[in-house]
Amino acid sequence: MRELMTAYGDELLRTAYLLVKDRQAAEEAVMDAFVQAYAKIDQLKQPDKLRSWLLRIVANRCRMRMRTWNWRSLFPFDRVESLAEETEPGPEELLLAQWRAERLSEAIHELDYKYREVIALYYFNELSVLEIAEQLGSNENTVKARLSRGRARLRTLLEKGDEDGAGVYE
Known part of the structure; x- marks a missing residue:
């Protein structure tokens, strides 16, 4: 699990953030996706499709989150956080x-x-x-x-x- 999080965590987080517009919600979606992936890893038929399988889980989690109403939608924040790694x-x-x-x-x-x-x-x-x-x-x-x-x-x-x-x- 740790290896999966290290290998794909940043990419999944960037994707989730772009989809849900909220860093905390994106982190929750990614963590939910990792938990679901861990629980259902035996359903993955083609190990070479792991990346796209994880992306699909994250996208589905984000889609579910966007469909549900929450209190944060009442209080939008204007500040956009950068998720990209910076060089100097x-x-x-x-x-x-x-x-x-x-x-x-x-x-x-x-x-x-x-x-x-x-x-x-x-x-x-x-x-x-x-x-x-x-x-x-x-x-x-x-x-x-x-x-x-x-x-x-x-x-x-x-x-x-x-x-x-x-x-x-x-």
């Missing part, structure tokens, strides 16, 4: 990289869940369209359409932020 190239580069990451994160969080989900799986977890379709139980063309619409919406949100000069949120 220099203060200017760090500030610029953090600003860009925050803008992108804010824009992704503005998307509807169905677009956030496919963008997170495709770009941040590098799953193919076929793998995403299998995980979501949908058609490849549906995934392609959601990716296309999600990218278009992201572009609009980021361009809006450039025009306003204030970022994605006003």
Whole structure:
């Protein structure tokens, strides 16, 4: 279990955070996923598909969390936490990289869940369209359409932020 958490924990946490927009909820989803994976590891038929199996569990946990109402939805927090590991190239580069990451994160969080989900799986977890379709139980063309619409919406949100000069949120 510890080896699985070390190998996949950060990637699953980033994915969950992109999907649920809340670090604590993301951590809970990942921990629930690891517990479920541990309990049902005997159901994994192809060990080489472990990564995608874990991603599917996390995505399902996040989807369930997004469907249920909770008190935190009444009190949204504007602060976006960075989950990416940082290197130390220099203060200017760090500030610029953090600003860009925050803008992108804010824009992704503005998307509807169905677009956030496919963008997170495709770009941040590098799953193919076929793998995403299998995980979501949908058609490849549906995934392609959601990716296309999600990218278009992201572009609009980021361009809006450039025009306003204030970022994605006003």
